[in-house]
Structure formats: structure tokens, C-alpha cells
Amino acid sequence: MAPKKEKESKGGEETLTRIAIVSEDKCKPKKCKQECKKMCPVVKIGKLCVEVNPASKIAWISEELCIGCGICVKKCPFDAIMIINLPKDLxxxxxxxxxxxxxxxxxxxxxxxxxxxxxxxxxxxxxxxxxxxxxxxxxxxxxxxxxxxxxxxxxx
Structure with missing residues (x-):
């Protein structure tokens, strides 16, 4: 289940942010079918959350647009992506x-x-x-x- 959407911080409420880490050693866009991009629900609605093509060195994930669902993490054949949900903006x-x-x-x-x-x-x-x-x-x-x-x- 995906984490709740970010909320504006009002009087002690915490916002949910995330860090998207793409391993330069493991990510091989030339050898995969860009499953991370194809399966991303944010990309499917027309926003550029995951940017990758065969000519890219590595995939790029927008931490601002990412909803933290983890689909890209599960679909990456090289286990090159980590999405870390943080409890507050650090x-x-x-x-x-x-x-x-x-x-x-x-x-x-x-x-x-x-x-x-x-x-x-x-x-x-x-x-x-x-x-x-x-x-x-x-x-x-x-x-x-x-x-x-x-x-x-x-x-x-």
C-alpha cells in the first residue's frame, strides 16, 4: 500500500518525503526494457516521474513526483532502485x-x-x-x- 500523500506542515504535522536512489553500478538501461518507467503509475498519468531510455547511463527518478509506491523497485530487473520514505522533511x-x-x-x-x-x-x-x-x-x-x-x- 502506498503512503499517504504529502500534507502541508501545519502546527506539528509531519510531511512525507522520499529519497530515490538509483545505483550507477546496477542500472543498465541498454540491457532492460525500462520496466521502471513503463510500470510507474505517475508516468502512466502523464507526468515525468521516471526518465530513462536506452541511451541513458542510468534512470532518473523525480523525488518530488514520486508517490512512494515501490513498483519501480520491484520491477527493476537489476535491483538498482531504492525508494526510501522519510517521516518528515529533513x-x-x-x-x-x-x-x-x-x-x-x-x-x-x-x-x-x-x-x-x-x-x-x-x-x-x-x-x-x-x-x-x-x-x-x-x-x-x-x-x-x-x-x-x-x-x-x-x-x-
Missing amino acids: EKETTHRYGPNSFKLHSTVKQYIKALTGQVLGLVGTNGIGKSTALKVLAGKLKPNLGRFTCPICLH
Whole structure:
């Protein structure tokens, strides 16, 4: 069952947002029939939610238009798509994002620094949740773009 549609945030109500992740390693538009696009209910009503063709390197999914139904995830023959429904809009808390339809680190660097001051900290978790990215930001090896991946070197 698809999640409820987004609501305007009024006095404590949470909005539902989603992250669409398309794996560059797994997505192979030249070798599939673009099932993700053909089966998408949003595309079927005429909106460009999924953009892919045989000439594309990878599929592109509009996070704004996506309703979070998960049909594209199930239909992709290469298991290249992940749709993650979030309970609230975390845009204000985005520390780093590599690009559209890719990994997004939600947290503030201040929280990490506060935890690390004078202490030893262990980061444990499954693959792909941002452990290395968080450490690179803390070490100064990666400049956080605060979610503005189109302008990677500016922090305005």
C-alpha cells in the first residue's frame, strides 16, 4: 500500500518525503526494457516521474513526483532502485548529498563534533548509511555541500 500523500506542515504535522536512489553500478538501461518507467503509475498519468531510455547511463527518478509506491523497485530487473520514505522533511538537516537520486547524509556536523570532543567514538552500521562520508566530513577531506549538489564547492 502506498503512503499517504504529502500534507502541508501545519502546527506539528509531519510531511512525507522520499529519497530515490538509483545505483550507477546496477542500472543498465541498454540491457532492460525500462520496466521502471513503463510500470510507474505517475508516468502512466502523464507526468515525468521516471526518465530513462536506452541511451541513458542510468534512470532518473523525480523525488518530488514520486508517490512512494515501490513498483519501480520491484520491477527493476537489476535491483538498482531504492525508494526510501522519510517521516518528515529533513532538508534542513542535510549535511551532504552526492547528486540527484543518490546517497544523502542527514545530520548536522555539530552533533558529530559534540560526540567526538575528548571521546572515542565507534561507528557501526550496515553498508551505505554514511559512516565513511561522516568521517570524511569530520576529517576535512570532504567539504559538505549541505544538500546543494549542483554547486559542490560553494557553501552558501
